[in-house]
Amino acid sequence: xxxxxxxxxxxxxxxxxxxxxxxxxxxxxxxxxxxxxxxxxxxxxxxxxxxxxxxxxxxxxxxxxxxxxxxxxxxxxxxxxxxxxxxxxxxxxxxxxxxxxxxxxxxxxxxxxxxxxxxxxxxxxxxxxxxxxxxxxxxxxxxxxxxxxxxxxxxxxxxxxxxxxxxxxxxxxxxxxxxxxxxxxxxxxxxxxxxxxxxxxxxxxxxxxxxxxxxxxxxxxxxxxxxxxxxxxxxxxxxxxxxxxxxxxxxxxxxxxxxxxxxxxxxxxxx
Amino acid sequence: xxxxxxxxxxxxxxxxxxxxxxxxxxxxxxxxxxxxxxxxxxxxxxxxxxxxxxxxxxxxxxxxxxxxxxxxxxxxxxxxxxxxxxxxxxxxxxxxxxxxxxxxxxxxxxxxxxxxxxxxxxxxxxxxxxxxxxxxxxxxxxxxxxxxxxxxxxxxxxxxxxxxxxxxxxxxxxxxxxxxxxxxxxxxxxxxxxxxxxxxxxxxxxxxxxxxxxxxxxxxxxxxxxxxxxxxxxxxxxxxxxxxxxxxxxxxxxxxxxxxxxxxxxxxxxxxxxxxxxxxxxxxxxxxxxxxxxxxxxxxxxxxxxxxxxxxxxxxxxxxxxxxxxxxxxxxxxxxxxxxxxxxxxxxxxxxxxxxxxxxxxxxxxxxxxxxxxxxxxxxxxxxxxxxxxxxxxxxxxxxxxxxxxxxxxxxxxxxxxxxxxxxxxxxxxxxxxxxxxxxxxxxxxxxxxxxxxxxxxxxxxxxxxxxxxxxxxxxxxxxxxxxxxxxxxxxxxxxxxxxxxxxxxxxxxxxxxxxxxxxxxxxxxxxxxxxxxxxxxxxxxx
Amino acid sequence: xxxxxxxxxxxxxxxxxxxxxxxxxxxxxxxxxxxxxxxxxxxxxxxxxxxxxxxxxxxxxxxxxxxxxxxxxxxxxxxxxxxxxxxxxxxxxxxxxxxxxxxxxxxxxxxxxxxxxxxxxxxxxxxxxxxxxxx
Numbered sequence: 001x002x003x004x005x006x007x008x009x010x011x012x013x014x015x016x017x018x019x020x021x022x023x024x025x026x027x028x029x030x031x032x033x034x035x036x037x038x039x040x041x042x043x044x045x046x047x048x049x050x051x052x053x054x055x056x057x058x059x060x061x062x063x064x065x066x067x068x069x070x071x072x073x074x075x076x077x078x079x080x081x082x083x084x085x086x087x088x089x090x091x092x093x094x095x096x097x098x099x100x101x102x103x104x105x106x107x108x109x110x111x112x113x114x115x116x117x118x119x120x121x122x123x124x125x126x127x128x129x130x131x132x133x134x135x136x137x138x139x140x141x142x143x144x145x146x147x148x149x150x151x152x153x154x155x156x157x158x159x160x161x162x163x164x165x166x167x168x169x170x171x172x173x174x175x176x177x178x179x180x181x182x183x184x185x186x187x188x189x190x191x192x193x194x195x196x197x198x199x200x201x202x203x204x205x206x207x208x209x210x211x212x213x214x215x216x217x218x219x220x221x222x223x224x225x226x227x228x229x230x231x232x233x234x235x236x237x238x239x240x241x242x243x244x245x246x247x248x249x250x251x252x253x254x255x256x257x258x259x260x261x262x263x264x265x266x267x268x269x270x271x
Numbered sequence: 272x273x274x275x276x277x278x279x280x281x282x283x284x285x286x287x288x289x290x291x292x293x294x295x296x297x298x299x300x301x302x303x304x305x306x307x308x309x310x311x312x313x314x315x316x317x318x319x320x321x322x323x324x325x326x327x328x329x330x331x332x333x334x335x336x337x338x339x340x341x342x343x344x345x346x347x348x349x350x351x352x353x354x355x356x357x358x359x360x361x362x363x364x365x366x367x368x369x370x371x372x373x374x375x376x377x378x379x380x381x382x383x384x385x386x387x388x389x390x391x392x393x394x395x396x397x398x399x400x401x402x403x404x405x406x407x408x409x410x411x412x413x414x415x416x417x418x419x420x421x422x423x424x425x426x427x428x429x430x431x432x433x434x435x436x437x438x439x440x441x442x443x444x445x446x447x448x449x450x451x452x453x454x455x456x457x458x459x460x461x462x463x464x465x466x467x468x469x470x471x472x473x474x475x476x477x478x479x480x481x482x483x484x485x486x487x488x489x490x491x492x493x494x495x496x497x498x499x500x501x502x503x504x505x506x507x508x509x510x511x512x513x514x515x516x517x518x519x520x521x522x523x524x525x526x527x528x529x530x531x532x533x534x535x536x537x538x539x540x541x542x543x544x545x546x547x548x549x550x551x552x553x554x555x556x557x558x559x560x561x562x563x564x565x566x567x568x569x570x571x572x573x574x575x576x577x578x579x580x581x582x583x584x585x586x587x588x589x590x591x592x593x594x595x596x597x598x599x600x601x602x603x604x605x606x607x608x609x610x611x612x613x614x615x616x617x618x619x620x621x622x623x624x625x626x627x628x629x630x631x632x633x634x635x636x637x638x639x640x641x642x643x644x645x646x647x648x649x650x651x652x653x654x655x656x657x658x659x660x661x662x663x664x665x666x667x668x669x670x671x672x673x674x675x676x677x678x679x680x681x682x683x684x685x686x687x688x689x690x691x692x693x694x695x696x697x698x699x700x701x702x703x704x705x706x707x708x709x710x711x712x713x714x715x716x717x718x719x720x721x722x723x724x725x726x727x728x729x730x731x732x733x734x735x736x737x738x739x740x741x742x743x744x745x746x747x748x749x750x751x752x753x754x755x756x757x758x759x760x761x762x763x764x765x766x767x768x769x770x771x772x773x774x775x776x777x778x779x780x781x782x783x784x785x786x787x788x789x790x791x792x793x794x795x796x797x798x799x800x801x802x803x804x805x806x807x808x809x810x811x812x813x814x
Numbered sequence: 815x816x817x818x819x820x821x822x823x824x825x826x827x828x829x830x831x832x833x834x835x836x837x838x839x840x841x842x843x844x845x846x847x848x849x850x851x852x853x854x855x856x857x858x859x860x861x862x863x864x865x866x867x868x869x870x871x872x873x874x875x876x877x878x879x880x881x882x883x884x885x886x887x888x889x890x891x892x893x894x895x896x897x898x899x900x901x902x903x904x905x906x907x908x909x910x911x912x913x914x915x916x917x918x919x920x921x922x923x924x925x926x927x928x929x930x931x932x933x934x935x936x937x938x939x940x941x942x943x944x945x946x947x948x949x
Contacts, residue, residue: 020815020817027647027821031850032821034821034834034848035819037818037819059849065836068836069838072838073815163337164305164334166306166309166334166860167860168857168858168859169718170863174847186721193722196334196704197334223849223856224847224858226312226313226854226858227316228313228317288829289853308827309829310831310854310857310858313854461920462920462921462946463824463826463921465945467920467923467924468920468922468927471924471927472927472931473918473919473930473945474944475942475943497932497935501939502912502935502939504941505941506912506941506942506943506944507915507942509944512915512942520912521914521915521942522905522909523913524915525914525915527916527918527922527930529917529920529921531946549901550902556875557871557873557875558875562875565879567879567880567894567897568878568879568886570876570878573825574823574869575822575835575842576869577923579923579925579926580924581923581924583828583829583830584829587852587853589823592822594835595840597876598874600891601876604923604926605929608930609929610895611899611933612929612933614895614899615902615938616937619929624925627929631924648850705860712826712868713826715867715868715871716864716868716871718863718864719860719864719867722860
């Protein structure tokens with residue numbers, strides 16, 4: 001798909017700059033795309049970087065895959081296909097001391113205008129990229145539309161959407177920012193277990209609050225939702241609130257989230 | 272599936288999952304879709320967003336019912352009356368598809384005569400569904416441009432299971448909803464490969480592809496290919512196996528990855544029967560309740576340790592792939608069967624499952640065009656008779672498998688056991704979102720166990736109040752077969768007089784108390800209705 | 815270091831959702847919904863998301879066992895297969911093929927179901943084969 005990226009990755013592997021590259025693979029010339037880990041620079045069969053056509057982009061949580069591998073192999077240098085959102089995810093993981101910058105080599109891919117518009121992405125490109133062009137960020141019309149609803153309608157809108165929830169936890173499971181060992185969604189004191197829909201709106205608000213200052217707006221949660229809850233609107237809105245009050249956007253700069261109240265131990269600090 | 276086979280000539284989901292999204296009306300009956308088939312509920316919710324009408328007929332206020340244009344809570348086991356009642360109104364109003372009936376079906380006159388008896392008054396008396404609601408669902412179903420029927424075990428697990436399905440087939444044909452996109456009668460199969468097990472002839476009366484045992488031409492074809500003499504006598508169904516053991520006719524039973532000690536009706540009986548065998552062989556992943564009674568345990572492997580194919584509910588044959596090597600000493604089930612066969616003097620030579628598929632294709636007309644290379648990605652929906660055939664999205668397009676669709680005049684038969692003075696509550700069973708079937712797999716998952724750790728009995732708060740029971744209290748649920756002790760969950764989901772018990776939990780097994788009476792044709796037990804009594808546990812006596 | 819992402823089908827209900835199991839060094843670490851599967855299009859339910867839990871459950875029984883003096887004892891594959899073959903042949907000879915029955919499985923693959931009914935029909939000589947679809 002992208003000769004440039006493939007060549008770059010091949011060189012990184014062959015020169016030993018990375019031990020593995022986390023990307024995508026196209027199965028046997030079909031439209032079936034799965035995550036893949038390349039370890040041999042001479043064998044990039046099916047190498048794939050993703051469509052650029054909105055919902056068909058077939059994006060997977062590559063950052064989360066990298067996170068899992070890094071836990072097992074903390075010394076290994078790992079390459080990763082990184083769009084703007086992936087890069088934001090990596091940056092937040094560095095800031096939260098979940099990942100070591102030294103371990104990661106990004107191979108950047110800037111998204112098309114079409115995909116940027118589909119995602120309503122405010123920064124549809126990573127800081128550095130091998131392929132693609134910088135297209136301007138897009139403000140979310142969906143957030144504006146829902147925010148403009150009068151309060152009773154807005155409540156009804158969200159309660160209706162949340163009422164479909166079948167508690168698959170897919171929004172959390174696929175989220176590259178959900179790395180907590182203990183998840184508040186599973187705390188019986190907060191949320192009664194064994195019941196669908198889960199307590200409305202507590203379940204989804206609990207997660208939304210948790211995403212404040214953390215969501216990197218990759219949108220994988222919404223794509224994974226089996227009942228089509230527009231989760232991305234919810235988390236974008238939460239991010240906007242954090243931006244308005246603290247001028248903070250997750251995944252930008254070195255500065256930590258204003259909600260990182262406790263700070264961290266010096267030995268945990270990677271920078 | 273016997274009901275569909277009788278009406279249409281083919282016992283499988285007629286249409287496809289994706290079609291549901293763009294149909295105009297969906298009638299869900301006896302399916303808790305959002306908990307038992309969540310990814311099909313996805314399509315139904317989308318259809319609803321796109322403006323389709325939704326009818327739900329279910330005794331419980333299940334989640335998807337809250338999106339229905341009309342939800343009726345029929346009494347347990349009253350489905351035939353309900354559906355006949357709908358048809359009564361449809362015929363009276365002239366909403367039927369006359370052209371479809373005359374060109375593509377037979378038997379309408381007998382049906383017309385039968386449904387005439389099912390006046391709204393009579394239907395209300397049997398089912399508890401009021402005339403205005405009956406009229407509404409009949410109208411929504413009949414007058415929509417195209418309507419799809421979706422059902423599951425809530426329809427089949429009754430002594431009248433086959434009749435229930437025939438009634439749904441009647442309704443679909445009457446309104447011309449067969450053989451077209453977005454229509455059909457769509458059973459949602461409960462297990463990943465029930466369809467495949469049926470397709471592959473794991474049935475006592477048919478070879479693979481529903482080719483009849485006893486049919487001389489068919490039997491000869493298999494004899495020639497397998498180079499062996501075959502029996503022409505149909506075998507025993509599972510339901511018939513247990514009495515056969517007790518009568519001493521059956522001496523050995525080989526159980527492959529099933530747990531009848533939890534899934535069969537009337538467990539006390541099953542345990543007694545299994546213990547009476549000369550030889551019980553169990554091949555499974557775990558030492559299940561059944562395996563613990565076995566003389567021999569053979570460790571097979573999970574879906575993640577083998578290659579092969581599963582067939583989903585819409586007849587789609589899809590590839591499963593080996594992810595890890597078999598754990599410990601366990602071996603692929605295919606290998607175990609082959610090695611055993613060789614030791615019994617009949618070597619089966621297959622290097623891998625794709626070679627088994629080649630034999631399946633050779634002997635099974637509806638699978639004739641299915642090869643591993645063709646199903647690498649999207650799978651293929653049978654019938655797929657040859658290598659150039661693209662597979663079949665929906666069945667019965669221009670003609671039914673049996674030629675003309677056959678209406679059956681089906682009369683209402685009450686459930687085998689109804690509440691009475693001694694056992695005043697009606698009990699029904701089913702699944703919950705976090706667990707699957709007998710829990711053999713899901714209860715090994717810490718995440719799923721955290722969600723729901725143990726069984727419970729759902730009861731209407733008013734009923735609980737009458738019995739002096741509080742939420743979370745442990746009670747005895749007693750039927751004519753046995754009793755279990757279980758915590759109660761007070762919920763408005765239940766109507767008064769009806770209680771619900773999930774069947775995933777061995778320690779409070781639903782089937783200790785359910786009724787083993789079964790449908791005379793399909794031999795499916797009546798899990799969905801029996802009579803029970805709830806008793807407080809006297810703590811002084813129990814200590 | 816050995817990773818894999820294997821595309822397969824969920825073993826639970828009849829939907830037939832596509833999933834990708836991710837492994838590191840032969841250990842399944844994660845399940846992802848397949849974005850290209852025509853049924854689930856990148857979504858799963860709670861059971862599907864947790865499918866990797868049961869495969870490696872510590873309760874898996876992976877040794878062949880034969881009951882001796884009332885207890886199930888660990889034996890070799892050769893011993894267990896010899897025993898089963900001999901016993902099935904003995905019962906078949908003594909009581910006839912229809913004294914043996916086979917309960918196949920809706921959880922097993924097509925190929926396994928096919929061979930299992932072939933074992934019943936061609937090797938033992940009985941049509942006593944059924945599965946739990948009814949239940």
